[in-house]
Amino acid sequence: MAIRNIREYGDEVLTKTCKEVKEMTPRIRELIEDMLETMYDANGVGLAAPQVGILKRVVVIDVSEEGTEPYILINPRIVESSGEQTGQEGCLSLPGKSGQVTRPNYVKVVALDVNMKPIEVEGQELLARALCHELDHLDGHMYVEKVEGELYNTAPPAPDED
Numbered sequence: 001m002a003i004r005n006i007r008e009y010g011d012e013v014l015t016k017t018c019k020e021v022k023e024m025t026p027r028i029r030e031l032i033e034d035m036l037e038t039m040y041d042a043n044g045v046g047l048a049a050p051q052v053g054i055l056k057r058v059v060v061i062d063v064s065e066e067g068t069e070p071y072i073l074i075n076p077r078i079v080e081s082s083g084e085q086t087g088q089e090g091c092l093s094l095p096g097k098s099g100q101v102t103r104p105n106y107v108k109v110v111a112l113d114v115n116m117k118p119i120e121v122e123g124q125e126l127l128a129r130a131l132c133h134e135l136d137h138l139d140g141h142m143y144v145e146k147v148e149g150e151l152y153n154t155a156p157p158a159p160d161e162d
Helices: 026-041 123-140
Strands: 044-048 058-061 071-082 085-090 097-103 104-111 119-122 148-153
Touching: 026 044, 026 058, 026 071, 044 123, 058 123, 071 119, 071 123, 085 123, 097 123, 104 123, 119 123
Parallel strands: none
Antiparallel strands: 044 058, 058 071, 071 104, 085 097, 097 148, 104 119
């Protein structure tokens, strides 16, 4: 496993539509392991393959408490959504910024798991937000397109260098 470089806002790869994964290969397994390690290292709750420069429909999400398994979603798509929630949202590809975004409060996603078996994931609140956010990346979209108002700085200001 390896920590990969996270592509940042403005990188062209983040604007492209990802291709479906046709079969599980050693390279895709390695990608998934690296994405998990990269996400945890960056203290994120989700990461999509284009964020590490790979145009494949692969997402990892972990909004859970310690000891539970993260979601690994291959070729995911939202099949149902309802309700509404508005809240702060940030992205590992735009560090130090966040903004108000409205998303569904509930989503149902169908995908393939790491064994290429069909799975269904239902999420509310933070999980629903993370699913929508990460799936947007697979189609070349970032949350900044949905921000209501201004982006806010979340990183502390850099100390003055004298």
